[in-house]
Amino acid sequence: MRTQGKHYRTIWEVPNQPGIVQVIDQGKLPHAFNTIDLISVEDFRRAIADMQIRGAGLIGATAAYGMVAATRMALASDAPFSFIQEVAETLMRTRPTAVNLAWAVRQQLDALAACASRLEWAGVALQIARRIADGDAQACRRIGELTLPLIQKIAEAKNGAPVNILTHCNAGWLAFVDYGTATAGIYAAHEAGVPVHVWVDETRPRNQGASLTAWELAEQGIPHHLIADNMGGHLMQHGMVDLVIVGADRVTRRGDAANKIGTYLKALAAKDNNIPFYVALPSSTFDLSMDDGIAEIPVEERGAEEVREMTGVLKDGTLASVRICPAGTPACNYGFDVTPARLITGLICELGICDPTESAIRMLLTVTQ
Ligand code: MRU
Secondary structure: OEEOOEEOOOEEEOOOOOOOEEEEOOOOOOOOOOEEEEOOHHHHHHHHHOOOOOOHHHHHHHHHHHHHHHHHHHHHHOOOHHHHHHHHHHHHHHOOOOHHHHHHHHHHHHHHHOOOOHHHHHHHHHHHHHHHHHHHHHHHHHHHHHHHHHHHHHHHHOOOOOEEEEEOOOOOHHHOOOOOOOOHHHHHHHHOOOOEEEEEEOOOOOOHHHHHHHHHHHHOOOOEEEEOHHHHHHHHHOOOOOEEEEOOOEEEOOOOEEEEOOHHHHHHHHHHOOOOEEEEOOHHHEEOOOOOHHHHOOOOEOOOHHHHEEEEEOOOOOEEEEEOOOOOOOOOOEOEEEEOHHHOOEEEEOOEEEOOOHHHHHHHHHHOO
16 A cells, blocks of 8 residues: 555565565554564564564465565575474464464475475475465455445445445455455555445554554545544444444354454444444455364463553653553453354455355355356
8 A cells, every 4th residue: 555655565575685575563553653674584573573564464474575585595504404493483483363374384395395406496486475465465455446346335225325334353455465354455446436434443552553554544644533442332323324334353164254353343333233243354365274263263462561551652752651550450452352153244365255154164265266
């Protein structure tokens, strides 16, 4: 998407500097737009684990490039294939919930295991990383095209009044390689002249909605309001939300969707108010090996300090963290929750829109692959 006066993806290779990959430092947004060089395996591991980059699709693409770094290191130090397998394990342990990470790393492992010679490793891994990054951007673009008619239909019913869309967390272009999933249709609608307005959940505790989605939407000129996480239900009861679109970190074969903590409550409120609730995801986010999302999807637990403290800028522009509770308050921090399929109106992926049922998901994934 366009920012800082030019088109950026969230991850890219530095021209004429093989082995150097750059990403936008999302830990600093919206207060500063910095990029970070990722070169060593440790750079990639840290970027994912410390959430300098985050979001299911981007985690997958970054891990794929991390595997390229592993092949370079293996060749330079004459390390065996087991070294690459260890790196794969290390990367997969960084963030457990978004399946895109394991999906990308496994693609690399399978391709590398099939190489006739270790001399092929780096070239093959680079091709796969590029394919994953490009594929993610293309999938998100297509998700936008498929979401547009849903938004257009609501706009027509409202005689051209803005369509109010509520979203949670950041399933925007920052969470993917480009366009985003939940935001892709919003960007497509805006481009097509369909009036949209977005309610942006702040998304405690890390505030990806406030820091990232609000920044993204402002950069693209999309009308929006930041809201406290608990406000969505009230807005829905008062007819101020036409549509909810969220992203996903993993969707099981029955259509249960893991997404940022708090998504489930929005789905319940949407159901109670007859508001369509869509989950937008690239096909790489389906995990057909799992059925019951609540029982089976691993939910990441993060540090208590994320709940106890908030980070922002002081009036003088300095970035600071402040404690918002008594010192020593115990805090619990599950990063994701699972929205059962019964609360989801439809799944929007690049292959089409389907019901959240096993038969519909399987048909979508097999018919079109
Ligand atoms: O913890 P994060 O920021 O990596 O969480 C991922 C998310 O941004 C959301 O859950 C998102 O809605 C899913 S789409 C990438």
